[in-house]
Amino acid sequence: MGYGRWDDSAYDAARTFRAAEGLDDFGYTADLRSVPWEQWKAHPALDPFGVGVRESRDSADHGNSLPIAVLFDVTGSMGRVPRIMQEKLATLHGLLQRKGYADDPQILFGAIGDADSDRVPLQVGQFESDNRMDEQLRLILLEGGGGGQKSESYELAAYFIARHTATDAWDKRGRKGNLFIVGDELNKKRLSARHVRDVIGDDVGSDIKVDSIYRELSDRWQVHYILPNQSSYYRDPEIAEHWQGLLGERFLRLDDPGAVCELIALTIGIAEDRVDLGAGLADLRDIGSDSEADAVGKALAPLGGVRRGRSVGALPATTGVDDVDL
Amino acid sequence: MFGDRHLIVVDLGFGDAGKGATVDWLCSPAAGLDVAAVVRFNGGAQAAHNVIAGGRHHTFRQFGSGTLSRVPTLLSRHMLVEPLALAAEARELAALGVADPLSLLSVDERALLSTPIHGAANRCREDTRGTARHGSCGIGIGETARYALDHDAPRVGDCRRPDVLRRKLIALAEHYAPVLAGGRHRYDPIDALMQAYTAFARAVAILPGDQLAGFARAGRLVFEGAQGVLLDEWRGTHPYTTWSTVEPRNARAMLARIGEPGYVLGVTRAYLTRHGAGPFPTEDPDLTIPERHNETGEYQGGFRRGHLDPLLLRYAVDACDGIDGLAVNHLDAVDAGNEIRTATAYLTADGCVDRLRLGPWQDLDHQRSLTDLLAHATPALTALPADLPGYLEAELGAPVVLTGHGPDRADRRIRIPAEA
Numbered sequence: 001m002g003y004g005r006w007d008d009s010a011y012d013a014a015r016t017f018r019a020a021e022g023l024d025d026f027g028y029t030a031d032l033r034s035v036p037w038e039q040w041k042a043h044p045a046l047d048p049f050g051v052g053v054r055e056s057r058d059s060a061d062h063g064n065s066l067p068i069a070v071l072f073d074v075t076g077s078m079g080r081v082p083r084i085m086q087e088k089l090a091t092l093h094g095l096l097q098r099k100g101y102a103d104d105p106q107i108l109f110g111a112i113g114d115a116d117s118d119r120v121p122l123q124v125g126q127f128e129s130d131n132r133m134d135e136q137l138r139l140i141l142l143e144g145g146g147g148g149q150k151s152e153s154y155e156l157a158a159y160f161i162a163r164h165t166a167t168d169a170w171d172k173r174g175r176k177g178n179l180f181i182v183g184d185e186l187n188k189k190r191l192s193a194r195h196v197r198d199v200i201g202d203d204v205g206s207d208i209k210v211d212s213i214y215r216e217l218s219d220r221w222q223v224h225y226i227l228p229n230q231s232s233y234y235r236d237p238e239i240a241e242h243w244q245g246l247l248g249e250r251f252l253r254l255d256d257p258g259a260v261c262e263l264i265a266l267t268i269g270i271a272e273d274r275v276d277l278g279a280g281l282a283d284l285r286d287i288g289s290d291s292e293a294d295a296v297g298k299a300l301a302p303l304g305g306v307r308r309g310r311s312v313g314a315l316p317a318t319t320g321v322d323d324v325d326l
Numbered sequence: 327m328f329g330d331r332h333l334i335v336v337d338l339g340f341g342d343a344g345k346g347a348t349v350d351w352l353c354s355p356a357a358g359l360d361v362a363a364v365v366r367f368n369g370g371a372q373a374a375h376n377v378i379a380g381g382r383h384h385t386f387r388q389f390g391s392g393t394l395s396r397v398p399t400l401l402s403r404h405m406l407v408e409p410l411a412l413a414a415e416a417r418e419l420a421a422l423g424v425a426d427p428l429s430l431l432s433v434d435e436r437a438l439l440s441t442p443i444h445g446a447a448n449r450c451r452e453d454t455r456g457t458a459r460h461g462s463c464g465i466g467i468g469e470t471a472r473y474a475l476d477h478d479a480p481r482v483g484d485c486r487r488p489d490v491l492r493r494k495l496i497a498l499a500e501h502y503a504p505v506l507a508g509g510r511h512r513y514d515p516i517d518a519l520m521q522a523y524t525a526f527a528r529a530v531a532i533l534p535g536d537q538l539a540g541f542a543r544a545g546r547l548v549f550e551g552a553q554g555v556l557l558d559e560w561r562g563t564h565p566y567t568t569w570s571t572v573e574p575r576n577a578r579a580m581l582a583r584i585g586e587p588g589y590v591l592g593v594t595r596a597y598l599t600r601h602g603a604g605p606f607p608t609e610d611p612d613l614t615i616p617e618r619h620n621e622t623g624e625y626q627g628g629f630r631r632g633h634l635d636p637l638l639l640r641y642a643v644d645a646c647d648g649i650d651g652l653a654v655n656h657l658d659a660v661d662a663g664n665e666i667r668t669a670t671a672y673l674t675a676d677g678c679v680d681r682l683r684l685g686p687w688q689d690l691d692h693q694r695s696l697t698d699l700l701a702h703a704t705p706a707l708t709a710l711p712a713d714l715p716g717y718l719e720a721e722l723g724a725p726v727v728l729t730g731h732g733p734d735r736a737d738r739r740i741r742i743p744a745e746a
Contacts, residue, residue: 009442010518013413017525020416020428131518 011131012090025086029142037119043139046110046123048160050201054108056127056167056177062104066177067127067167068268069221071110071157073183075118075146081182081228081260082111086137088261091287095262099283101269107133108165111140112183115153115195118145122156122199124164146185150233154181155191155210160200162217170220178268179221182260184233186242214246222271224250226264226299228257249302259292263299270300277301327727327740328359331589332547334367334577336649337554338592338642340600342629344655344730345593346375346391349550351728351738353392354379362545363398364390365538367577368570369552370406370440372465376619379735382422385619388412389431390550393424397548400533400541403436404576406470407482409526410442410514432531435483439523441495442513444469447502450509469502471569477501483534485527492520539584549577549588556638561645561684563700564693566604573646592649592724594639595656596714597666600630605700608632608669608707615659615666618733633707634668636721638700641682643722652722654715655730658737668710668717672703679703715741 015025024030028043041047056067072082085092096105106127115121120143125136146152161179169175188195191208217223225243233239234253243251254263262284269275275283277300284293333352337343353361366373366388375386379394388411390399401407412431419427444466452464473479480498484491495516506512514522541547551572556562558572574590581588597615600606609632617629643649660666671680679699685692711717715726731737 009410009414010514010522012417013410013522014518014525016413016417017409017428017522017529020426020529021525130515131521 011134014131015134025083026138026140026142028139032141040119040141040143042120042123042141045136045139046125048122048124048164048200051124051164053164053166054124054126056106056108056165056169058104058168058172062106062129064103065106065129065168066102066104066175066268066272067106067108067165067169068102068177068264069108069110069161069165069179070264071112071124071161071179071181072140073113073152073154073181073185074111074140074142074144075113075152076144076231078182078184078230079142079144080230081257082137082140082142084258084260085109086134089134089137091289092261092265094287095265095283096268099269099275101265101274102272104129105268109133109137109140110157111142112152112154112157112181113143114146114151115156115188115192115199116149118143121153121195122160124157124160151186151188152183153188153195154183154185155187155213156195156199157181158213158217158223159191159196159208161221162213162219163202164200165220167220176220176222178271179217179223180226180264180267181224182226182228184227184231184239186239187246211246222250223247224252224267226252226254226260228254228260230257252299254295254299256291256295259289259295259299262289262292263296266296266300327742328546328589330546331587332542332549332581333359334549334551334574334588334590335653336551336572336574336590336592336646338556338594338639338646338649339554339598340556340602340604340606341552341554342599342601343554343593343595344653345551346377346386347655347730347733347735347738348591348593348653348728349375349391349548350377350379350394351735352548353390353395353397354735355395356735360545361392361397361548363400363541363547364392365400365402365541365547365549365577365580366390366405367402367549367551367580368404368572369568370465370467370470371408371411372467373552374619375550375552376733377735378733383619384418384422387415389415389419389427390548392548393419393427393430394422396424396430398430398432398541400538401431401433401437402538402580403434404571405434405437406440406467406570407433407437408440408465409485409523411465412526412530413522428529432533432537433482434537435481435486435532435534437482438470438474439480439482439484440466440470441480441498441519442466443495443498443502444473446509446511446513447505449511450505453509468569473498473501482532485523486532488520488524491523492516495519536583538580542584542586549574549580551577555642555645558645560688560690560693562693563604563697564690566602566697567693575647589651590646590649591651591653591727592643592646592722593653593655594718596634596654596660596710597656597664598632598635598638600632602627605697606630606632607638607672607700607703607705608635613664613666615656615662615664633666633705634710635705636718637669637672637680637682639718639722641684643724644684649722649724651727652718652724653728653730654718654726657714657729658731660710660714661731666710667707669705670708671706672699673706674699674703678706
């Protein structure tokens with residue numbers, strides 16, 4: 001996957017015409033509204049069950065592919081964030097490419113729910129570098145469930161990205177991809193073997209410790225957790241402590257949920273050493289994202305001085321062996 | 327003033343004379359002209375018709391300039407339609423408070439489709455021309471017209487036939503591959519274009535054949551020209567022209583087919599401007615009249631200003647085969663005490679010239695000689711007469727019926743010409 005070239009004018013035009021026609025930007029979710037909840041399932045293009053690997057590969061057009069995975073918590077009020085993302089996808093790509101934050105970004109979208117209570121707890125698309133990523137986004141089911149126990153199945157998503165992705169960035173260049181999890185709750189206490197079997201289809205015999213799977217994930221991915229300000233958990237010290245423990249400074253609090261695209265773009269620009277925080281915020285103001293720039297500036301203040309390739313995660317490198325929780 | 331006639335609004339200069347503001351006023355409730363639709367009869371998305379009405383500003387490109395008054399637009403078969411730009415313009419209009427602007431739009435299925443492939447080719451070609459640039463807008467209007475001359479070009483109706491459209495887009499891309507290969511301009515992947523064009527076909531009314539009579543039954547039509555007659559493909563200063571019939575021939579023919587009368591309203595400023603390369607005898611860099619909405623374009627260069635030139639305007643009137651009335655805009659620039667003068671004749675190597683001859687239609691040799699003459703002409707300039715409308719009426723042989731004294735809709739005044 002990952003051919004072609006993104007252009008926001010064709011993308012924006014298609015979106016405008018769809019809106020004029022009265023079509024929902026999340027067409028798959030709209031379609032499922034007429035189906036009983038028990039029968040809801042992930043769109044085949046995003047169903048993680050039985051997937052070997054999602055690949056981000058170099059091509060003739062894209063010789064320096066940079067994998068970016070964005071996984072949204074779509075439970076409860078968090079369903080708003082994918083909609084914001086959809087509205088601003090062109091902005092994100094515009095920043096990444098026109099401002100040169102990344103040469104050949106390839107973006108994968110996915111959605112995270114609650115494997116204890118949701119019909120569709122995990123959805124994962126493909127790495128795309130053109131308008132097909134818009135299609136993937138529109139196929140996400142915004143189930144809007146969640147169990148109300150202050151945890152979602154982020155660890156299941158982390159497992160999928162750790163075990164079921166392959167990237168040329170890593171294989172050929174030893175460069176980590178960037179993973180963004182956008183959510184507002186805790187991981188489940190353990191990565192449940194049953195969830196892995198049911199949702200992803202891997203034959204895993206026992207539960208895995210959460211910090212173990214994040215450690216494995218950090219081998220090939222810079223992992224960021226974005227907590228947007230839209231629920232009571234924004235100020236909850238337990239949430240911050242939990243994620244800071246796993247990801248250190250890559251736990252990012254975002255005042256304005258509308259700025260999530262800008263935050264992702266700038267985080268990548270800084271990680272790729274293409275821009276520093278000050279210049280990046282100036283870029284945002286250039287494109288008219290003034291209030292977003294303020295929110296991003298606050299969110300990234302701790303990351304401002306970070307240089308490319310230096311891990312700031314709190315976890316040490318993995319030993320390569322599953323830290324099985326018996 | 328106009329009776330029951332449909333109105334054809336044409337710019338007698340090089341463009342930017344105020345067609346948009348004029349059409350906006352004609353369509354406004356205050357004018358009371360019962361306009362049923364604005365019909366675009368030439369050009370494409372490169373048009374830039376600035377309208378300011380009660381604090382709202384919009385640069386009309388493909389939507390008709392009556393849109394702020396919710397007058398529908400028909401893009402006729404003579405238009406080069408660019409759906410991506412149309413979507414962007416719809417978003418701008420929606421932001422100004424025009425509800426569901428795309429619902430105001432109808433498009434003739436025979437109109438040519440102007441694509442980013444044409445645009446990229448256009449810019450690549452202009453890049454290689456260096457200082458010999460034609461002053462193109464970089465959107466690909468010329469490429470669209472040229473490609474269609476000898477290829478099965480994509481048309482608006484094809485957006486409803488995905489298989490046909492895809493085949494035509496692939497052929498188009500292959501045709502332009504050599505031009506684009508060395509350049510720095512790219513275009514959207516065909517899949518992305520297909521997505522946008524098929525959504526366009528579902529969202530906008532695409533009409534078969536001639537539907538003009540139906541629009542005319544609902545009331546008066548205003549034909550909104552783009553560019554200016556002096557840029558007309560056959561009557562303009564070749565080769566610094568546009569690939570479009572700017573003079574009212576096509577609009578008149580459309581009305582003739584439905585058997586209804588038209589009134590040609592020629593539009594000029596109180597001085598002349600030109601945006602892009604080409605001869606401009608009265609150009610004067612010392613004229614510093616402020617320009618709110620015309621900026622330096624990457625492919626057009628700076629905005630040029632010059633003194634009033636009744637010789638060129640008279641030639642444009644002749645190229646229109648006569649006009650019925652005149653609208654004179656930017657009279658506030660004269661009142662503001664700018665040093666605007668008017669040409670009485672040209673001094674040339676062959677002596678004094680006080681009238682430009684209209685050659686046979688489509689005789690580009692004649693047009694080239696006109697360009698040569700203008701390029702080497704020195705205008706004899708004199709002070710503007712106090713009664714500028716009266717002066718233009720005498721010079722151009724048509725009554726001034728409308729005057730513009732500022733950029734806003736409220737700055738337009740009806741002028742009832744004195745009986746001869």
